[in-house]
Amino acid sequence: DAGVTQSPTHLIKTRGQQVTLRCSPKSGHDTVSWYQQALGQGPQFIFQYYEEEERQRGNFPDRFSGHQYPNYSSELNVNALLLGDSALYLCASSLVRKRAVEIEAFFGQGTRLTVV
Amino acid sequence: AQSVTQPDIHITVSEGASLELRCNYSYGATPYLFWYVQSPGQGLQLLLKYFSGDTLVQGIKGFEAEFKRSQSSFNLRKPSVHWSDAAEYFCAVTSTSGTYKYIFGTGTRLKVLA
Numbered sequence: 001d002a003g004v005t006q007s008p009t010h011l012i013k014t015r016g017q018q019v020t021l022r023c024s025p026k027s028g029h030d031t032v033s034w035y036q037q038a039l040g041q042g043p044q045f046i047f048q049y050y051e052e053e054e055r056q057r058g059n060f061p062d063r064f065s066g067h068q069y070p071n072y073s074s075e076l077n078v079n080a081l082l083l084g085d086s087a088l089y090l091c092a093s094s095l096v097r098k099r100a101v102e103i104e105a106f107f108g109q110g111t112r113l114t115v116v
Numbered sequence: 117a118q119s120v121t122q123p124d125i126h127i128t129v130s131e132g133a134s135l136e137l138r139c140n141y142s143y144g145a146t147p148y149l150f151w152y153v154q155s156p157g158q159g160l161q162l163l164l165k166y167f168s169g170d171t172l173v174q175g176i177k178g179f180e181a182e183f184k185r186s187q188s189s190f191n192l193r194k195p196s197v198h199w200s201d202a203a204e205y206f207c208a209v210t211s212t213s214g215t216y217k218y219i220f221g222t223g224t225r226l227k228v229l230a
Contacts, residue, residue, distance in 0.1 A: 004159075033217065042120075042206050042220030043160070056217055090159060094216065105218065107152075107160040 002027070004093050004108035012114045013081050021076040021111045025093030032074040033105065034066060035090040043090055049074050050096060078113075086115045118143050120207050122221035129197050130229045137192040137224050139207030147209040149190040150218070151181055154204045163205075166190065167212075177201070202228045 005024045013019050025032050031050045035043035045058035049068035063079045072093075078085055092105035121140045129135055141147065148167050152160040164175025171183040181192045190207060207221045 031216070035218075035220075040222075042208075042222045043218070045217040045219070048217060058217065092160075092218075096216075104150075104162065104165060105216075106162075109159040112157075 004091055004106050006089075006091050006108035006111050008111060009109065010112045010114075012116060014116055015081055015083060017081050018077065018079045019081060019113060021078075021089050021091075021113070023074045023076070023091030023093075023108060025072050025074070025091075026106045029093035029095045029106070030072050031094045031096050032068060032072065033092045033094070034074070034076045035092065036060070037088040037090055037110070039087070046076070081115045083115050086113060088112050118209070118219050120209055120219050120221035122205075122207055122224050124224045125222070126225050126227065128227040128229060131199050132196050135192075135194045135197045135201070135226070137205050137207075137226070139190045139192065139221060141188050141190065141207075141209050141219075143188075143209055145212065146185060148212055149181075149183060150208040150210075151175065151179070151190070151192045152206045152208060152220075153177075154206065154223075156203075160206065163192070197226075197228055199228045199230060202226055 007022045033048040034046040037043040046060050047057040052068045065077045068074045088110040090110045091108045094105045119142045150165045151163040163179050164173050166173050166183045174180050179194050204223045204225045206223045208218045210218050
């Protein structure tokens with residue numbers, strides 16, 4: 001079991017550019033959440049995708065958008081990058097069952113985004 | 117507002133000494149509770165979790181945590197720390213219904229002296 005995989009591991013972008021980060025969930029998981037972890041801080045919830053729809057969103061601007069594909073993989077897109085977007089972006093996958101919820105999340109290694 | 121507080125930003129202990137990391141939460145109802153560990157440049161690894169039942173939960177790597185409802189606390193403990201335990205530790209909570217977004221504390225960085 002490969003667990004949660006994220007790509008790329010590191011990325012450097014210039015202010016104003018756009019970036020796409022990718023996540024493959026743990027085998028059997030159907031829900032993907034994205035978190036931003038700034039240096040010295042705890043992860044902050046960006047949004048969550050289930051059944052290819054965004055079902056909950058944290059306090060992030062519309063510059064942050066996402067997508068989930070039929071195979072449950074997900075992308076995080078950030079437009080008009082700011083210096084303050086520099087952070088570790090973590091993807092977490094979990095499983096929502098019909099009758100019970102497996103809410104334990106498994107995290108990937110993250111993508112380190114540096115905006116210069 | 118929902119929040120998680122980890123009052124100790126840095127903790128230093130000697131190898132073999134006991135460890136307690138504090139976590140307090142503010143939430144509308146008793147949430148699900150977690151402790152994660154993060155090594156430098158790495159993702160988060162789950163140490164243990166509390167959903168219900170016995171308030172003392174055992175986790176991996178010899179860690180345990182005690183849920184105290186009256187104090188809104190979920191402190192992490194280890195009786196004897198190993199040098200490999202040096203890392204950052206995060207306490208997190210999530211709702212028992214519906215949302216499943218995690219709210220994390222700001223973390224406690226553990227340094228272990230040989």
